Amino acid sequence: MSPGGGPPPPGSLSVTLRPRARAVSWWRTPTARRYFFGYTLLAPAVIYVALLVGAPFLFSLYLALSDASVSAPIAHFVGLENFKSALENATFYTALRNSILFTVGAGIMKGLLGTTLAFLLLQPFKGRKIIRALVVIPFTLPIAVSVLGWKWMFDSQFSVINWALNRLHLIGAYGSPDWPVWLGQPGLALLSVMFVNVWRGFPFSAIVLLAGLTSVPPEIIEAAKVDGASFLTRFRKVIVPMIAPILFIGSAFDTVFTLSDLSIVYLLTNGGPDGATEILPTLAYNTGIRGGALGRGAAISLFLFPLLLPAMVLLLRTLRRRQY
Amino acid sequence: MSDGRSAETASPTLDRRSFLKTTGALVAGASLGDMLLARQAPAQIKGTSLRMLIWSHYVPAYDVWFDKFSKEWGDKNGVKLRVDHIPHLELPARYAAEFAAGAGHDLIYYAGQILTGQYFRNLVDLSDVAEGLGKKYGGWLDAAKSAAQVGGAWYGVPDYFISIPVLWRKDLFASVGMGEPKTWDDLRKAAGALKAKGHPTGMQFSHCNDANHNWRALMYCFGVKETDPSGQNVTLDSKEMREALKFAKAMYDEGMTPEVFSWDDASDNRFLASGVASWIHDAISAYHSTRVTNPKVFEQTFVVPEVAGPGGTWNVGEPNVWAIWKFSKNVAAAKEFIQAIGDSQKDAMNASLGYNMPFLKGHYTKPMPYLGNDPKLAKLQDQEKITAFLGFPGPMTPAAQEVVTTFIIPDMFTKVARGAAIEDTMKWGVGEVRRIYAKHKAS
Numbered sequence: 001m002s003p004g005g006g007p008p009p010p011g012s013l014s015v016t017l018r019p020r021a022r023a024v025s026w027w028r029t030p031t032a033r034r035y036f037f038g039y040t041l042l043a044p045a046v047i048y049v050a051l052l053v054g055a056p057f058l059f060s061l062y063l064a065l066s067d068a069s070v071s072a073p074i075a076h077f078v079g080l081e082n083f084k085s086a087l088e089n090a091t092f093y094t095a096l097r098n099s100i101l102f103t104v105g106a107g108i109m110k111g112l113l114g115t116t117l118a119f120l121l122l123q124p125f126k127g128r129k130i131i132r133a134l135v136v137i138p139f140t141l142p143i144a145v146s147v148l149g150w151k152w153m154f155d156s157q158f159s160v161i162n163w164a165l166n167r168l169h170l171i172g173a174y175g176s177p178d179w180p181v182w183l184g185q186p187g188l189a190l191l192s193v194m195f196v197n198v199w200r201g202f203p204f205s206a207i208v209l210l211a212g213l214t215s216v217p218p219e220i221i222e223a224a225k226v227d228g229a230s231f232l233t234r235f236r237k238v239i240v241p242m243i244a245p246i247l248f249i250g251s252a253f254d255t256v257f258t259l260s261d262l263s264i265v266y267l268l269t270n271g272g273p274d275g276a277t278e279i280l281p282t283l284a285y286n287t288g289i290r291g292g293a294l295g296r297g298a299a300i301s302l303f304l305f306p307l308l309l310p311a312m313v314l315l316l317r318t319l320r321r322r323q324y
Numbered sequence: 325m326s327d328g329r330s331a332e333t334a335s336p337t338l339d340r341r342s343f344l345k346t347t348g349a350l351v352a353g354a355s356l357g358d359m360l361l362a363r364q365a366p367a368q369i370k371g372t373s374l375r376m377l378i379w380s381h382y383v384p385a386y387d388v389w390f391d392k393f394s395k396e397w398g399d400k401n402g403v404k405l406r407v408d409h410i411p412h413l414e415l416p417a418r419y420a421a422e423f424a425a426g427a428g429h430d431l432i433y434y435a436g437q438i439l440t441g442q443y444f445r446n447l448v449d450l451s452d453v454a455e456g457l458g459k460k461y462g463g464w465l466d467a468a469k470s471a472a473q474v475g476g477a478w479y480g481v482p483d484y485f486i487s488i489p490v491l492w493r494k495d496l497f498a499s500v501g502m503g504e505p506k507t508w509d510d511l512r513k514a515a516g517a518l519k520a521k522g523h524p525t526g527m528q529f530s531h532c533n534d535a536n537h538n539w540r541a542l543m544y545c546f547g548v549k550e551t552d553p554s555g556q557n558v559t560l561d562s563k564e565m566r567e568a569l570k571f572a573k574a575m576y577d578e579g580m581t582p583e584v585f586s587w588d589d590a591s592d593n594r595f596l597a598s599g600v601a602s603w604i605h606d607a608i609s610a611y612h613s614t615r616v617t618n619p620k621v622f623e624q625t626f627v628v629p630e631v632a633g634p635g636g637t638w639n640v641g642e643p644n645v646w647a648i649w650k651f652s653k654n655v656a657a658a659k660e661f662i663q664a665i666g667d668s669q670k671d672a673m674n675a676s677l678g679y680n681m682p683f684l685k686g687h688y689t690k691p692m693p694y695l696g697n698d699p700k701l702a703k704l705q706d707q708e709k710i711t712a713f714l715g716f717p718g719p720m721t722p723a724a725q726e727v728v729t730t731f732i733i734p735d736m737f738t739k740v741a742r743g744a745a746i747e748d749t750m751k752w753g754v755g756e757v758r759r760i761y762a763k764h765k766a767s
Contacts, residue, residue, distance in 0.1 A: 067767040069722070070420040071443045085763060090752060091730070156583030156591065157598060175522060175581060175600075184530070184586030272531030272731065273585040274738035283730075289417045291726035292442045293763065 063298035070292045082299035092300065094275040095283040100307070102194055102279055103259045109198040110254060114205025121206065122213050132210075139203045147267040150196045154182035154268070183269050186276035193277050196264050201254060208250035212243030248319045255311055259304055280304055369657040370402035376431035376661070379412035379644075382486075382609045382679065389675030397664050403657050412436055413533075419443070422649070430652035431661060434480065434645040436533060437729070438471045438713075438720040444479040448648040453659050454478035457666045462686030465708050470719040471643040481662050484672065484680035485641035487707045488537050490631055491596060491611055492603035495624040496523050504626065508545060508571065508633045511603060515579020518602035525579045525603050526595055528587040528734070529741055535587075535734035536714065537640045538605045543568045543733070544712055547635020550727075551761075555718025558761050561754045564635060569740045569749065576741040585738065597621060607642075608701065612677055627700050630710050641681065641711045643720075681707055723764035732756045 026032055062068075064082050066075035086092045121132050138146060153160050162180060165171045172178040182192045216239055224234045240247070262281040265271060271278035271286070280303055288297015376394075381387045391407055398405030410418065412435040419439060422428030423446060434440065440447070454472065458464045464482065472480035492505055492514075500517040502510065515525035527542075528535035543550075546568040549559045576584070579602075583591075593610040595601040597617045604610060608627065615622045630639040646665075648658045665672070669682050670693045678694035678701050688708050695701045715724030727733070736753035740746055 069442070069767065070416075071423060071439075071446060071722075085759070088759060089756070091756070151588075154586070155594075156586045157594060157600070175524075181582045181586050184582055184584070189586070269586075270531035270731075272535075272734070272738075273529055274735045274742065286729045286731075287726070289420055290437065290729035292416075292420075292439070292722050293726060294420075296763070 060298045060302060063294050064302050066295050068294040068298070070289065070294055075295065078295065082295045083302075085296055086300050086303065091275050091278060091283060092303075095271075095278040095280050095300075096303065098190060098275075098277060099259060099279045099281075099304070101190065102197070102261075102265075103255060106194045106197045106201070106258050107251070107254060109194070110202045110205045111251075113198065113202040114209055117202065117206035118209035118213055121210055136203045136207060138200045139207075141200075143200070143263045144267065146200060147196060147264055150192075150199075151183075151268055154192055156181050156184060184273060186273070189269055189273065189276045193265050193268050196268065197258060197261060200264070201258070205250060205254065208246060209243070212246035213239065215246075216242050245319055248315045252312060252315045256308060259308060366656065366660070369654070369660055372402075372654050372657050373404035373406070374398070374431060374654050374657045374661065375406045375408070375429045376433070376658075377408045377410065377415070377418065377429040378433040379415060379435040380409045381676065382607065383612070383676050386672070386676040386679065389671070393665070393668065393671070394661075397661060401657075401660065403654075403661075405661075426651050428649065428651075430648065430654045431658040432647050432649065433483070434471075434643075434647065436642045436644075437725060438480075438643055438645055439722075439725070440472055440480040440645060440647065441474055441720060442722045442725065443647070444474040444477075446650050447479040448650055448652065448655055448659075449477050449479060450481050450646075450648065450659065450662070451478040453662050453666075454481045457481065457663070457684060460686075461666075461669075461684035463684070465683050465685060465711065467641070467643075467711050467713055468683040470713050470715070472645050473719070480645040480647040481666065482683035483644045483646055483665065484669070484676075484682055485643045485711065485713075486607050486679060487629070487639055487641050487681050487704060487711065488534070488541065488605060488607050489639065489704060489707075490603055490605055490628040491608075491625055492628060493523070493601070493621070493624050494626050496521075496602045505603070505628055505631050507631050508542060508575075511631055512571070512575045512579060514602055515575060519579045519581075523600060523602040524581050525575075525601060526581070526584040526587065526592055527605050528589075528592070529576070529585045529738040530587050530734065531731045532588045533642070534589045534592065534606065535737075536728050536731065537642065539572065539733055539737045540714060540716070541605065541630065541638060541640045542572060542633065544638035544640065544716055545631070545633025545635055546571065547633070549717055550715050550724070550757075551718035553717045555715060555721045555724065556761075556765070558754070558758050560757055561750060566746050566750060567634070569737065569746050572737050573740045573746075596625065608677075608679055608704075611701070612679075625700075627703055629703050629707055637710050638712045638716070639707065639710045640716075641707075641713060643683075643713055644680075678704065681711075721764070723761045726760050726764070727757050730756075730760070732760075 027036075063075070065077060065079065067078045067081075068075035117135060121128065121135070125131075152158070157174065159180075159182065161182070162171060162174070165180075166173060171180060180188060183189050220238060220242075221234060224238050229237065260281055261279075262285055265277050265279055265282050266285065269277040271282040280300055284297045284301035287300060288294050291297070378390070381390070387409060394405050394407050397403070408429065415433070415435060416437055416439065418428075419432060422432075423443065454464070455478070467485075468482040472478050472482050490505065490511065492511075494504075496518055497503065497505070497514055499521070500514060502514050502517075505511050505514060511525070518524065527538045540550075543565065547564040548562060548568055549564075551558055551560075587595075592601070592604040592606045593613050596604050596606075596610050597614045599618060599621045611622070611625060611627060614625055630637050646662045648655055648662075652658055666684075669680075669684065669687050673680050673682065673687070673693040673695070676694075678692075678698065681704070682688065685708065688705065690696055690705050691702070692705045695704050713720055714728050715721065718724065732753055736749050739749045739752070
């Protein structure tokens with residue numbers, strides 16, 4: 001149309017402007033639909049994690065920064081005072097050291113025993129199915145029942161372990177200096193609680209590993225054998241790389257469960273004697289719940305977070321690199 | 325204008341409001357008095373329901389009696405009653421959860437770990453019930469106030485306490501030329517002489533309830549005061565505490581074996597029943613269980629309420645206290661139940677085999693139920709004169725409770741027994757206790 005409003009001059013390019021098409025909303029594009037579908041599928045998991053992990057974590061952070069007690073509905077902000085208080089507490093350092101020893105020591109033992117057991121259970125033998133079912137019993141028993149059983153076995157006077165060792169002439173009689181007091185001697189007490197954690201947890205490690213091992217195609221193992229690879233070389237260079245994702249996830253779970261395990265220590269020694277088995281969860285529980293100082297208890301338990309976070313980040317990053 | 329009523333009936337200083345107040349109080353007092361005499365609960369609780377949370381008693385027969393008593397009380401008063409028993413160590417976590425939720429049991433119970441000071445702002449003032457019971461049964465022991473009063477008001481009603489006496493073997497003591505122990509020194513000498521004969525003694529150097537009681541009994545007998553009577557200022561740093569630690573170290577070296585570092589609350593019961601122990605410091609549950617498991621040892625086992633130290637004779641009891649949440653939906657019935665159980669202390673003592681020690685002075689009239697009928701236990705009939713509670717001479721404040729739950733006192737004794745220097749241990753222990761009290765003061 002000419003500026004004057006008449007017909008366009010000859011030779012001019014005619015451009016017809018259609019009425020502006022209604023902009024197609026990005027939300028209606030196939031990409032958006034795909035995103036929407038994907039996020040919808042993801043939403044339950046995100047909501048679940050946010051409600052069951054995120055909210056309690058934020059709540060414990062709120063408690064740790066306040067003077068909350070079990071009987072005060074309204075708490076006041078105290079900044080980092082509770083963390084400072086934990087760092088001023090000599091028992092805290094004992095608990096921190098024991099927590100690291102407990103987690104690392106038990107983790108290594110569970111790894112070794114779990115691997116050995118997994119390979120044993122992989123071999124064909126008569127009654128394998130029954131044995132496979134039996135080995136998971138420690139893991140499936142209610143923790144209170146199994147730990148009380150161990151408490152009896154570690155009893156200072158009536159320990160069946162000591163009785164057997166005495167019969168084998170490996171230790172002296174009850175009352176003699178070389179009669180072990182499993183839950184009473186500092187080193188032994190920590191070893192004993194670690195042992196129960198290992199006893200309870202290594203079947204889980206074995207089952208996780210077994211699941212990984214059975215997923216390795218036998219022809220690859222056979223090919224490695226034909227190439228002359230020894231058992232250790234096959235394990236290190238073929239099996240471990242192939243089952244690494246399962247191993248990482250299993251290790252991550254085990255680290256979290258071991259570091260935050262309250263029940264075994266609480267039921268066997270309650271952190272005693274003289275803090276020999278005190279770990280961060282027992283100290284946090286006795287301070288925060290039994291002692292009523294929720295804020296200080298929460299601060300102690302939050303020290304687990306910086307311990308766990310680097311380990312988890314490292315594991316997950318390694319896992320992601322392997323996926324690509 | 326006269327309305328025909330006598331002028332003398334209305335005092336010029338007594339207005340309508342005062343008149344109603346006075347007569348109301350008189351009527352209420354009279355009704356309560358009548359109710360107490362008749363043990364008849366008021367009609368308004370009929371048709372209601374009541375939930376209570378209580379521990380699982382060490383003497384199972386007592387729980388049987390208690391549940392029966394509760395059911396009969398509920399039936400008689402038309403109250404639908406539900407009694408939940410859980411282990412005493414789980415009670416604090418349960419109360420924290422109930423308080424946070426603002427819902428739970430109507431009537432609650434503190435066993436050993438007394439949380440009156442912690443929760444009193446959220447508990448019903450039970451002064452009317454406590455003072456009524458006190459008046460009726462000759463008054464409360466002084467120690468009762470430590471467990472149930474805050475600022476002069478009763479936020480709990482003491483039910484009973486558990487005493488933790490000395491259980492000793494007469495035959496073994498006689499074998500080293502000794503008779504009934506009177507002092508801590510006697511116990512130390514006997515343990516030293518008898519350990520050589522295969523009969524050591526033991527008190528828990530570990531993280532358990534008994535460790536908290538037993539070492540405090542020794543401390544208080546040595547004249548140690550954990551705090552001043554107000555419970556606000558820590559007075560642990562004393563010559564007496566150092567002497568108590570020194571004595572405990574000697575007693576451990578001379579008369580115990582390392583197994584005491586691993587003991588729980590029941591280990592000393594088994595130690596006595598096995599025939600090995602020369603003496604133990606424990607509740608009479610050990611006495612009763614030995615009667616069943618080892619009658620020969622039981623025949624030779626005798627009881628001393630407590631032995632004396634340089635600072636006197638103090639036994640550390642474990643109190644048990646009733647309380648009612650403010651959010652309780654049935655305060656009236658809960659109060660009535662406390663009243664009823666308070667009126668049934670004699671039956672309760674019998675049912676607990678003498679384990680439950682009354683807080684009310686009137687119940688110490690001899691012969692006391694059960695205790696008075698057992699010649700060996702009869703000595704416990706004066707227990708009220710020597711009983712103190714954790715935090716003595718201060719009340720069982722939240723700070724005192726935190727010191728108990730973090731096992732600082734047993735750890736001090738453990739460190740010294742294991743060879744730590746007394747001064748280093750004092751520095752650590754007193755520092756920890758002061759830190760806890762300072763935190764509670766600040767908040």
